[in-house]
Amino acid sequence: MAKYESVIGLEVHIELRTKTKIFCDCPADHGGDPNTRCCPVCMGMPGTLPVLNKQVVDFAARAGMMLNCEIAHFSKMDRKNYFYPDLPKAYQISQLDHPLCEHGYIDINVNGEEKRIGITRIHIEEDAGKLVHMENGSGADCNRCGVPLIEIVSEPDIRTAAQAKAYLERLRELVRWVGVSDCQMEAGSMRCDVNLSIRPVGDSNLYTRSEIKNLNSLKHICAAIDAEKARQIDETEAGRELVQETRRYDPEKDRTYTMRVKENANDYRYFPDPDLVPIILTDEDHARLRAMIPDLPEERLEKYINEYKLPESTAKTLCDEPKLANVYQAAAEQVQQPKLLANLMLADAAAAEIPAGVWAELTNLCAANKINRSAPAKLLEAYRESGKEIAVLVTELGLEQVQDTGMLNTIADEVLAANPKAVADYKAGKEAAIKALMGQVMKRTKGTANPQEATAVLKEKLAKL
């Protein structure tokens, strides 16, 4: 076996998480009863026309930037023609010779060995629907028709299943990190085809390859690579010539099977889609999109620990969820106390849904003692309900911290007079009794008293009693 190596290239399809589909206003997310998330346009009714969703271009370009690609200034959409019942127009709108992104790479590390895997191209295209097979026949569900996809094609730089796995894991991490897809293989929002050929170790030529389609987990991809490599070696050793073909992998039997050979392959009769205009990205567009590209996840983790002085576990929790990390990062740039910000955000279960500006404002109000630490939770609840500005809500809810000593003096006097037992306890040396008195002060000020200030006033008064 050792005298052969595999030459592997991967084609990965990833669904972009845009609000609407690539060519119409239908929602792009999964779910819904069959044929409830489609319209005349994505169902390809006669006379309808596609209109390119600009967000798809933005998302794809951002993915390309994250994967070190060059982004085209001129790009266009082409029609790929073939008949299938899940393809309502009988052509898929895709990109042939002017893809949006080219010449990228991903660096991987397998067992301490660094390797750079080239990315040939990334293009945008529409997804097809799916067939549903029932007892009395088959049906076509068009909900998925027109869901935006990017296809990421790697160079044949991968040699082993372990490298393929590392490449896919890093790809998934980076695309999630840049915030354009959730890349869930189980749910089908990330799919992978494997192109594989073998050659004697030391040979640099490329030989006849097979393509293994429809692999839906990392485990199956790795197993399929090993099984297909073994099959190709067996064939070669047995003196049989390999043919270019499409194969599928059967995990039960752990082997691959022929789906179709090249002579029967479709001629897709690609040509530029006359219903769509070229995609032009200006230098300004490039700059705007470039500004949205985050640091690499590992760079951010290091920054949070070393520069922001967050505990490692806090930093990791933030970086684990790309959306949360992006909100945190944007907010952190507007505050003096990134640690306080992290604590406030992690105390909220849905922190990523709140704009960075709101988090920054809450942090700065707490840091400046304008509101108490108990206030952000109340403010967030009100914000989620009303969407009003935080400053307005602070006033409306009366959450401004009371620092007025005159007022605190009056309240302290009332509290001391009303709680003789606590006063007696304190006098008797039970210092903890001051907490009960503080509680009363907070109750009477609805939680807005400055804690340090109020404690000082109480202590002063108690000392005089």
Place this chain on the structure above:
Amino acid sequence: MEYAKMNIAELSALLRNREVSAKELAADALQAIAETDGNIGAYLTVAEEEAYRQAAAADEMLANGTAGALTGIPFAMKDNICTKGVRTTCASKMLENWYPVYDACVTERLKAAGAVMLGKTNMDEFAMGSSTENSALQITHNPASAAHVPGGSSGGSAAAVAADECAFAIGSDTGGSIRQPASFCGVVGMKPTYGTVSRYGLVAYASSFDQIGPLTKNVADNAAVLEAISCHDRRDSTSLPQFDTAYSSLIGKDLNGMRIGLPKEYFGEGIHPTVAKLVRDAAQQLEKAGAVLEECTLPAVSYALPAYYVLCCAEASSNLARFDGIRYGYRAQGVEDLDQLYRKTRTEGFGREVRRRILLGNYVLSAGYYDAYYKKAQQARTLLIRAFADLFGKYDMLLTPVAPTPAYKIGEKSSDPMQMALGDICTVPVNLGGLPAISVPCGTAEEDGANLPVGFQLIGPAFSEAKLYQAAYAYESANK
């Protein structure tokens, strides 16, 4: 039928003065159709209920002061333009019973303007043809002579206007499909600049050529209809974002100093002598009206026909692939697998000419042939666009025949697709260039014992519709 012969301006005046209601006009027009169309065959569907509904809406607009130039005016729609709930067949067996779930942009615009749709007109199947003989559903006769074709593909629309079965009609023009039937039937037909009328809801034949436009009884009416249907539409990516729609603005202005070129390639071999004479007479009339006429040359026009057929068939092969019997339209019976379903449905559902063009289109797009055909044709298209641009540096517009001959007899050319294609030689270059062009009646030719209408064509640079109407109107008023 006292109103049927009237034009839009006359009808509109009667409606505004409350001398007639939209409902009465609709009834009058429907009666005209009932009495005349048996001999013409212009309509595939008469939408009586829809017409009365729209007439009621129009009467309301007239009553509350929101009426415009087209409110209450009865019209006919070519049957490749989607009308919600009204059968839209493209004159094909494939869509014989297809009812769109949405309105085309043009349909919406005309509804909003209060125009009253009487029905849907016959055409060559999927707009492929020049005589309306390729309709899978019926034959349309030329109102000037029942033995002759009305032209095509918008033959039903042109015949309906010429036979006074509507005040105006909407057609579509991919290679001459508005202008040539207008010429054959003796009405005014405009193919506007590509991108000025939304294609949303026009069942696509060749997307980069297709353009919707009006057929009318006179020039001023034509400008008024185009003003109503032309707009930017975000649902059509090729719809232009900004342009002037004041198409009537130059009507009545004199032509002093207007430069008109006569490209000699359009007057050469194959042009019927009477057609050439009538068009040259029209040139003299325009000269009298103040225009400066000059012979010029456009050699690149020789590429037009082959380039057109390669590109439009390529686009059509893809555009018509969706008619596969799966979701709507005709589905073949007695099939055993998916492959058979596709083959049998498409073989039975499409007529000969449509199948021919789909085959041609698939051939030129096949692996290994793309560069030799499709790419080459695109290059020829670019050359032609440049040649037109050069001429429009010197001339405001060009004057040519619309078709080499007057209308021919039904059945005369239908067995010879090459002869049929050559008939498009004068109109096709305009579509390759995305240019506006108008067909204006300029007399009749006596053929086979019938007086057959002939039109001339004015071709202008993009957005020159107002000028084309200006010149066409000057000619029309000098020849009343």
